[in-house]
Amino acid sequence: LEFLKEKILSNGQAIDEHILKVDSFLNHQVEPLLMQKIGKEFALHFLKEKITKVATIESSGIAPALFTALELNVPLVILKKQPSKILNNDFCQTEVKSFTKGNTYNLTVSKKYINSNDHVLFIDDFLAYGEAALGALRLFEKLSAKPCGIGIVIEKSFQPGRTKLNELNIPIYSLAKIKKMTKGNIIFND
Amino acid sequence: LEFLKEKILSNGQAIDEHILKVDSFLNHQVEPLLMQKIGKEFALHFLKEKITKVATIESSGIAPALFTALELNVPLVILKKQPSKILNNDFCQTEVKSFTKGNTYNLTVSKKYINSNDHVLFIDDFLAYGEAALGALRLFEKLSAKPCGIGIVIEKSFQPGRTKLNELNIPIYSLAKIKKMTKGNIIFND
Numbered sequence: 001l002e003f004l005k006e007k008i009l010s011n012g013q014a015i016d017e018h019i020l021k022v023d024s025f026l027n028h029q030v031e032p033l034l035m036q037k038i039g040k041e042f043a044l045h046f047l048k049e050k051i052t053k054v055a056t057i058e059s060s061g062i063a064p065a066l067f068t069a070l071e072l073n074v075p076l077v078i079l080k081k082q083p084s085k086i087l088n089n090d091f092c093q094t095e096v097k098s099f100t101k102g103n104t105y106n107l108t109v110s111k112k113y114i115n116s117n118d119h120v121l122f123i124d125d126f127l128a129y130g131e132a133a134l135g136a137l138r139l140f141e142k143l144s145a146k147p148c149g150i151g152i153v154i155e156k157s158f159q160p161g162r163t164k165l166n167e168l169n170i171p172i173y174s175l176a177k178i179k180k181m182t183k184g185n186i187i188f189n190d
Numbered sequence: 191l192e193f194l195k196e197k198i199l200s201n202g203q204a205i206d207e208h209i210l211k212v213d214s215f216l217n218h219q220v221e222p223l224l225m226q227k228i229g230k231e232f233a234l235h236f237l238k239e240k241i242t243k244v245a246t247i248e249s250s251g252i253a254p255a256l257f258t259a260l261e262l263n264v265p266l267v268i269l270k271k272q273p274s275k276i277l278n279n280d281f282c283q284t285e286v287k288s289f290t291k292g293n294t295y296n297l298t299v300s301k302k303y304i305n306s307n308d309h310v311l312f313i314d315d316f317l318a319y320g321e322a323a324l325g326a327l328r329l330f331e332k333l334s335a336k337p338c339g340i341g342i343v344i345e346k347s348f349q350p351g352r353t354k355l356n357e358l359n360i361p362i363y364s365l366a367k368i369k370k371m372t373k374g375n376i377i378f379n380d
Contacts (some may be wrong), residue, residue, distance in 0.1 A: 023300065023302075023303075024302070024303070027268075028267065028268055028270070028299075028300055028303060029265050029266070029267050029268075029300075029302075029303040030256065030259070030265065030266040030267075030268060031265055032256055032257075032259045032260035032263075032265070032266060033260065033263070035256065035260075036260060058248065058249040059248035059249035059252060059268065062249060062252045062253065062256075063252065063256055063266075066220065066222055066225065066252075066253055066256060067222075069220070069222045070222035070223065070226060073222075073223070075219050075220065075221055075222070076219070076220040076222060076253075077218065077219050077220075078217075078218055078219075078220060078249065080218070109218075110213060110218055110219075112213075112214070112219075113213075113214070113218060113219040
């Protein structure tokens with residue numbers, strides 16, 4: 001997606017070989033028009049999958065996922081990061097280890113909002129180690145919902161997430177794929 | 191706002207005199223079309239304030255705030271809830287005590303994204319004790335930005351937040367004001 005790559009090159013910051021800061025338009029300050037374009041792109045790409053719910057993880061995924069859900073005219077479900085386990089049968093949880101942040105949380109969803117009739121499209125801002133996406137997919141499996149697609153705004157293709165997700169045979173669409181980074185320098189896959 | 195009140199009456203759940211669950215359309219599952227309508231209403235109401243930034247607190251405020259920012263054609267700044275203090279002069283922080291959740295966090299914003307030229311509109315999903323909104327306003331003050339409005343989706347008028355905010359002489363627009371709740375029953379202000 002050219003407009004996104006241009007934005008990453010002009011406003012993103014490669015801190016080192018691993019860390020990309022996109023605080024100015026995606027994570028902390030958010031550009032609504034860019035998010036709307038991203039949402040339209042995901043919706044168009046996954047249109048034939050008969051999506052019934054878009055799901056994301058709080059909080060950086062919400063902006064692109066919300067516009068995707070708007071375009072597809074389906075609800076958005078925000079998966080919550082709970083510090084502790086909930087002892088309540090109304091919720092479904094799975095433990096996720098964040099390599100990027102170095103912490104562990106319980107990814108949580110109410111059983112009311114995703115069920116066995118759902119075709120779910122998972123949207124997230126980054127794909128790096130893939131642990132968050134794998135956690136979301138474990139939740140959909142527990143709830144017998146069908147995962148029909150994974151939409152990623154920025155994929156760090158040099159980290160292991162993409163390879164892990166490829167094994168699952170779910171369509172993945174990453175809008176910008178980064179092959180390599182060095183301090184101040186970003187190289188895309190194509 | 192009639193469509194919102196109807197939604198609260200049909201899909202909200204008054205658990206007791208204090209707790210209103212709106213998980214099905216605002217907090218956990220999110221209805222994009224409803225959020226878009228809410229964003230348009232806030233944008234129209236605060237149009238004359240020459241807003242340069244919309245700000246909200248992660249994560250339940252993001253959906254209504256994003257559509258407000260889209261309509262006003264300005265960036266959205268997501269204030270972060272950090273568990274600990276950041277010892278870094280690039281960030282501005284203030285401690286907030288959540289009466290609703292019983293915890294304390296450090297509301298955090300990068301100095302890059304709000305500055306003394308900004309006219310800020312603060313949007314949040316709920317107004318209850320007002321501590322989150324007061325925290326956001328303390329940050330704007332530290333950054334010498336001008337707070338030009340507060341937009342609240344659901345105000346629990348029987349809790350002390352509204353009275354605290356009224357003292358600041360900033361225009362407040364609450365879309366639905368709840369006067370009183372009992373288990374299973376919600377009474378609006380007008």
